[in-house]
Amino acid sequence: MFADAWPLAVLAILLAWPIPVFLARASWPRRHARAAIALWQAVGIAGGLSLIGAPLAVGVAPLDRHLRTGLFVLWRDAFHLRVPASLGLAQEIALALAAVLTVRLVGVTLLSALRIERDLRRQRDAVDLAAEHADRQLRVLEHAAPAAYCLPGTRPRIVITEGTIAALAPDELEAVLAHERAHARWRHELVVQPFVAWESALPLPPARRATAAVTGLVEMLADDHAARSAGRPALARALVAIGGTAGPVPSQRAGDSPKPGATPTLDRVQRLLRAAAPNLTERLIGPAAWFAAILLVAGPTWYVLR
Amino acid sequence: MANERAGGPPRLGELERAVMDVLWNAPDGTTAQEIVERLAARDGTAELAATTVLTVLDRLRRKDFVTRERAGRAHRYRAARTRDDVIASSMLAVLETTDDRRSALVRFAGAVSAEEAALLREALAELEE
Ligand SMILES: [Zn+2]
Numbered sequence: 001m002f003a004d005a006w007p008l009a010v011l012a013i014l015l016a017w018p019i020p021v022f023l024a025r026a027s028w029p030r031r032h033a034r035a036a037i038a039l040w041q042a043v044g045i046a047g048g049l050s051l052i053g054a055p056l057a058v059g060v061a062p063l064d065r066h067l068r069t070g071l072f073v074l075w076r077d078a079f080h081l082r083v084p085a086s087l088g089l090a091q092e093i094a095l096a097l098a099a100v101l102t103v104r105l106v107g108v109t110l111l112s113a114l115r116i117e118r119d120l121r122r123q124r125d126a127v128d129l130a131a132e133h134a135d136r137q138l139r140v141l142e143h144a145a146p147a148a149y150c151l152p153g154t155r156p157r158i159v160i161t162e163g164t165i166a167a168l169a170p171d172e173l174e175a176v177l178a179h180e181r182a183h184a185r186w187r188h189e190l191v192v193q194p195f196v197a198w199e200s201a202l203p204l205p206p207a208r209r210a211t212a213a214v215t216g217l218v219e220m221l222a223d224d225h226a227a228r229s230a231g232r233p234a235l236a237r238a239l240v241a242i243g244g245t246a247g248p249v250p251s252q253r254a255g256d257s258p259k260p261g262a263t264p265t266l267d268r269v270q271r272l273l274r275a276a277a278p279n280l281t282e283r284l285i286g287p288a289a290w291f292a293a294i295l296l297v298a299g300p301t302w303y304v305l306r
Numbered sequence: 307m308a309n310e311r312a313g314g315p316p317r318l319g320e321l322e323r324a325v326m327d328v329l330w331n332a333p334d335g336t337t338a339q340e341i342v343e344r345l346a347a348r349d350g351t352a353e354l355a356a357t358t359v360l361t362v363l364d365r366l367r368r369k370d371f372v373t374r375e376r377a378g379r380a381h382r383y384r385a386a387r388t389r390d391d392v393i394a395s396s397m398l399a400v401l402e403t404t405d406d407r408r409s410a411l412v413r414f415a416g417a418v419s420a421e422e423a424a425l426l427r428e429a430l431a432e433l434e435e
Binding site: 145215236268 | 322326369389392395400401412414429432
């Protein structure tokens with residue numbers, strides 16, 4: 001009797017638990033960062049849509065076997081300010097759940113985007129006024145602690161400190177700048193920020209896993225750019241020089257199990273060291289992940305619209 | 307003032323920096339007219355229109371970089387925070403985010419524990435063999 005609800009519910013559960021766990025544990029994403037990001041994005045989109053679609057399908061099931069037609073009937077009646085007579089309490093609860101989820105996902109995403117934009121604007125003002133302008137993009141802060149970061153946006157700023165310049169050899173500095181320029185140029189914040197927003201909307205383990213994974217993957221993409229322009233050894237030395245200095249260690253969040261033997265910085269250095277020539281299976285993983293990503297979004301969309 | 311577009315009028319961003327430089331060097335505050343004079347003396351250029359400087363000061367006030375108080379018929383402008391304070395709070399926002407991914411800023415490499423630093427150096431030695 002629930003018609004379209006079952007497949008959507010099964011998909012929602014798969015995307016909420018086993019698939020993120022599997023993806024987070026796999027090692028191939030480190031070698032196919034871009035394909036892995038696409039797959040995580042597909043998991044996020046399909047997960048969100050099926051999470052909303054399943055209760056919606058339960059709610060409109062008495063109206064029609066198909067979610068699409070059922071929604072149309074519901075919409076037509078709502079337009080005439082009527083509630084379809086065949087809807088019972090269970091259906092009304094399911095529809096309310098779908099509505100709450102939708103409002104929460106959209107609302108929190110918008111709020112998060114606004115908050116991030118406001119923080120960034122403040123940071124941009126501060127470095128534009130108080131830092132030395134090395135060029136149109138690069139700002140140098142008079143501070144002894146080594147740090148380098150990117151303030152993303154349509155006019156991005158790359159910020160380094162005097163301490164960074166002092167701590168690095170020229171090729172290492174070039175590696176750091178190439179890494180940050182890659183973040184700025186490829187707008188990596190547009191990849192990461194939706195995941196941060198979804199995680200605040202639904203602070204559950206799968207969302208946390210996805211955010212952590214995607215954050216790590218864009219670092220790897222930027223590392224790949226830096227390794228190409230400054231060389232792997234220079235980048236590895238820069239990571240050790242900047243990451244290896246004493247400083248406040250980001251505290252592990254309660255309940256987060258650390259990845260076996262690796263903080264992101266250590267993980268990135270080890271990744272640079274273990275770049276093996278890919279074999280055939282390894283070469284097929286990338287296209288397979290892209291295919292899975294497309295299927296994950298296109299499949300349920302087709303199913304609902306059929 | 308260093309003009310990035312040779313020949314053209316100084317851009318608003320450059321003016322804001324120049325005005326902040328004057329204010330950071332005048333801890334007791336200063337008036338808009340004094341800023342006009344100091345900028346002209348510093349760069350050896352013609353004086354800017356007072357309204358231009360007032361516009362810049364207004365923008366800086368909206369960004370919370372400048373405060374003002376009445377002093378007779380004019381206003382006295384002051385930097386809201388020292389340059390070092392501005393730099394320190396920028397760094398704080400970046401360095402002391404306990405959870406990097408919460409923030410819009412992701413720094414190049416997070417700090418690691420002593421144990422991990424040792425592992426990092428070991429990994430590096432491996433690379434250079
Ligand atoms: Zn990075």
